[in-house]
Amino acid sequence: xxxxxxxxxxxxxxxxxxxxxxxxxxxxxxxxxxxxxxxxxxxxxxxxxxxxxxxxxxxxxxxxxxxxxxxxxxxxxxxxxxxxxxxxxxxxxxxxxxxxxxxxxxxxxxxxxxxxxxxxxxxxxxxxxxxxxxxxxxxxxxxxxxxxxxxxxxxxxxxxxxxxxxxxxxxxxxxxxxxxxxxxxxxxxxxxxxxxxxxxxxxxxxxxxxxxxxxxxxxxxxxxxxxxxxxxxxxx
Numbered sequence: 001x002x003x004x005x006x007x008x009x010x011x012x013x014x015x016x017x018x019x020x021x022x023x024x025x026x027x028x029x030x031x032x033x034x035x036x037x038x039x040x041x042x043x044x045x046x047x048x049x050x051x052x053x054x055x056x057x058x059x060x061x062x063x064x065x066x067x068x069x070x071x072x073x074x075x076x077x078x079x080x081x082x083x084x085x086x087x088x089x090x091x092x093x094x095x096x097x098x099x100x101x102x103x104x105x106x107x108x109x110x111x112x113x114x115x116x117x118x119x120x121x122x123x124x125x126x127x128x129x130x131x132x133x134x135x136x137x138x139x140x141x142x143x144x145x146x147x148x149x150x151x152x153x154x155x156x157x158x159x160x161x162x163x164x165x166x167x168x169x170x171x172x173x174x175x176x177x178x179x180x181x182x183x184x185x186x187x188x189x190x191x192x193x194x195x196x197x198x199x200x201x202x203x204x205x206x207x208x209x210x211x212x213x214x215x216x217x218x219x220x221x222x223x224x225x226x227x228x229x230x231x232x233x234x235x236x
Contacts, residue, residue: 002075005047005060007039012080013049013058015232017225018073018087020181022046022061027218028225029059045072055233062087066115066157066184073188073196084133084195084235088228090221091153091179092204094166098149098176100205100212101220103227105137105148106198109182110173111155116187126152126173127186131195133235140231146223151176153200155183177202195235199224 005012019025025046029036033050040047040060047060060076062069069087076082091104098104108128116122134150141148154167154175161167170178182198189196201224203212212220 002079004042004071005040005075005079006042007047007080011039011049012047012076012082013056014082015057015084015086015235016076016082017057017059017228017232018062018069018085019059020062020064020089024221025059025061032225032229033057033059052229053233055236057229057232062181065180066113069181070115070119070184070188073185077188077192077194082194084131084232085185085189086133086228086232087181087185087198088224089179089181089198089200090203091177091200092206093177093202094170094206095176096205096208098202098205100202100210102202103141103146103148103224104153104177104200104202105134105141105150106153106182106200107134107150108152108173109155109186109198110152110169110175111183112169113155113157113183115184120187120191122187122190125169127183127190129197130186130189133195133197133231136234137197137199137227137231140234141227144227144230146227148199148227153182153198154178156180199228
């Protein structure tokens, strides 16, 4: 089995929610899943499986960046035969067209990264969500009266950078915000023929330095978590 996830065969559900932070995975398991059980804690990366409205869901962390989500999502798809991964995370907005707490359903991820090229021979610098889960999220957001904006995202290898201007690739592909994992997830799913989506909450407005406080984050991220859970059970 996987060398990075210690769950036994059958302990990971067909649909996985992937926040970056292990403690956020723990929060979702403890607050939303019934009979949640910790099935892996290798390297402090928690994976829980339980029931949401009677259907089995796994929630587990991806870590930060393409190398990390690349490993975890690949092993979930291949070793545990997961069908669908929904990344749930945070992002920073490049401009004030987006507001704090906005929820984004990512249509495509653009990146300067060589991850897809050297892992799978995928030369494209912009990759789409994979499968039908994106559409399911759009439909579910309307049912929940949430305005989940369908946009492109810049997936970057870099968190700190010398140049404060919006990177050229973000302008080229009309990406109003930045995060660090969606492109890697989409690349793995495209290569393996799996389903993948990314839902993000805007927690920082880069040009104005506005940000959601640590105390606000728990409440701020709840709508995104609920949207992901409701969408996940529709895909089962």
